[in-house]
Amino acid sequence: MTAPALDVLRALHAYTRAAGMPPPAALIGDWWDADAVIAPSIRLRPGFPPPDDPDRFWFGYLGFPVRATESALPTAVGGLTGEVLVLRDGRWHHQSVDDTPCAPWIADAIATTTRAENAWSATWVAPERQPHLAAIEECLEAIRAGEVYQACVCTRFTGEITGDPAEFFSSVTSATRPAKAAYLHGDWGTVASFSPESFLRRTGNLVSSSPIKGTVGADAEPESLSASTKDIAENVMIVDLVRNDLGRIAVTGTVRVADLLSVVPAPGVWHLVSRVEAIVDPAVGTNELLRATFPPASVTGTPKQRAAELLAEWEEHPRGVYCGAVGVAGPGRGLDLNVAIRTVALTPDGRASLGVGGGITIDSDPLREWQECLDKAASIVGMSSGESSSQIRLSW
DSSP states (O other), X not given: OOOOHHHHHHHHHHHHHHHTOOOOEEEEEEETTEEEEEESSXXXXXXXXXXXXXXXXXXXEEOOSTTGGGSSSOSEEEEEESEEEEEETTEEEEEETTOOOOXXXXXXXXXXXXXXXSOEEEEEEOOOHHHHHHHHHHHHHHHHTTSOSEEEEEEEEEEEEEEOHHHHHHHHHHHHXXXXXXXXXXTTEEEEEEEOOEXXXXXXXXXXXXXXXXXXETTSOTHHHHTOHHHHHHHHHHHHHHHHHHHTTBOTTOOEEEEEEEEEEETTEEEEEXXXXXXXXXXXXXXXXXXXXXSOGGXXXXXXXXXXXXXXXXXXXXXXXXXXXXXXXXXXXXXXXXXXXXXXXXOTTSEEEEEEEEEEOTTOOHHHHHHHHHHHHHHHHTOSSSSOOTTOOOOO
């Protein structure tokens, strides 16, 4: 019987810690047309973004580039490894860049997994409501003045997590089953991402992005999203921005909207999701692709540059890794990055932050936007150790 991805992560984490080796990094969910991609042992260091055309597998994150120097964690973290474990079609596969066979200790980890229960605990403090409502009002004034058409205004929960960060990640992932979960760990801290959103995926010369815009709580009727003028307008505006971003580096005439306004479930909420695709020239490298598209359109606003400038004024705290991107790059310019939403940044001493936010348009109701933030956070902050939190709805 094939070991589940989270059990393999636990086993690798336990082995590497006991052996004094760098820890594993894990991507669990819809990654690289597989159900999981795990680096068995990888040293992730600050200031190491993805190489333009890596000859090995890069794992890491890029933080949101506005006020990045004030963040608790490094602005970017990454590392290279020559081998990965890939869970595809129900079976684990070992892949290496030079055909090196799977080491016995890795094979043992797949065959002999461990499970810890309640090996962590968390306490969370909600953000203050009034500063966030004031930031939304400032955004609405900027929209009325024609400075921006839409902007994603964010705040954050803060807290403390004690115990094993890998077990925290495993527990929340098991309970919520996010589409693009990611776990990165090192001396610099931990990133536990429970994202539902795909930022960039490149396979060969095909690049796609799947922006999320439009949200209602899980207890709402999903059809209400399809009927919401505000949510549809929000999504379409960001789809246009993604088309523009990809159009900067795409082969002329190849940018297309492959899927528009699909209603998709995510932990604690329903989302409107679209997908934009483009063909890029083989000469376009990862760095050029990121220069054209980063930070993600869905968590910035339109026009993007002006929205980023204003967000730095409106928001109380730097976003850090939140609203950046987490994922993997590899040989052949393969790339798969999430949008780092529903993402917990954890310092080595256990201080945690969880950013939340939403897209503001001229039709936004500040109190409803506040409730949307709470709905997005509920599936994570509703867990204090290992119990399920899927039915929790926060309200203040």
